[in-house]
């Protein structure tokens with residue numbers, strides 16, 4: 001049986017100065033709900049955390065969450081609460097993390113690293129980004145809205161204030177329950193705090209409207225560019241090699257474009273982007289999707305401008 005762990009974090013940040021490069025946000029609250037496969041609540045977790053680094057509550061956080069520094073004085077530190085949280089998460093079943101947006105798993109891992117705890121994972125972590133799923137559900141993929149917007153849109157009763165971890169989890173669960181479908185749950189995201197470590201761990205997934213490849217991490221850009229599988233385009237529908245119309249060229253800083261044609265499925269655009277990983281290395285992503293004739297003309301124009 002699959003289990004879902006829907007979680008949310010509240011954090012504090014530095015004032016005008018004193019931001020720690022490795023941890024811009026210090027977690028001060030963890031809220032979570034565990035659901036079974038039918039999305040029935042099994043248990044919940046809610047704890048405040050006494051911070052160690054940012055000891056003045058940033059006015060933004062104060063206004064948003066209404067957590068005051070004095071509320072945290074007698075709470076446990078991050079190591080204790082996070083360890084309890086991770087123990088609470090443990091089950092014999094397959095678990096899937098769910099969050100509103102793409103930040104929480106990354107910030108959680110930054111806090112874990114900062115406080116010298118054992119890492120959550122050594123590679124990518126698959127999760128469901130409910131905010132992203134909501135945008136797909138509304139047929140506006142990529143159009144990210146606030147949790148409150150989604151709650152209003154779906155006529156969910158607003159029984160609790162927003163921006164406290166467990167309350168936001170409660171609303172995220174309610175949104176998830178209403179929009180969820182087997183097709184939507186296939187739209188898995190990956191937290192890439194740790195990119196794939198080896199060729200075997202690299203990600204290549206075919207969705208119904210695009211495919212995504214994530215390379216392993218490399219020490220330097222030149223090595224990341226020499227990785228031949230990065231430039232190896234296939235059609236996201238039939239997975240066959242398409243005919244290359246415009247071979248890879250630099251579209252903009254750190255991104256490369258390629259235009260192809262699948263005899264069966266038409267025009268395809270691939271885009272490669274290079275990204276810095278948290279451990280200082282470089283990894284790359286490649287997305288391939290369909291384009292219209294007009295889009296293709298724009299890519300031709302871009303190509304001509306470059307050459």
Ligand SMILES: [Zn+2]
Nearest residue numbers: 235238262265
């Ligand atoms: Zn095809």
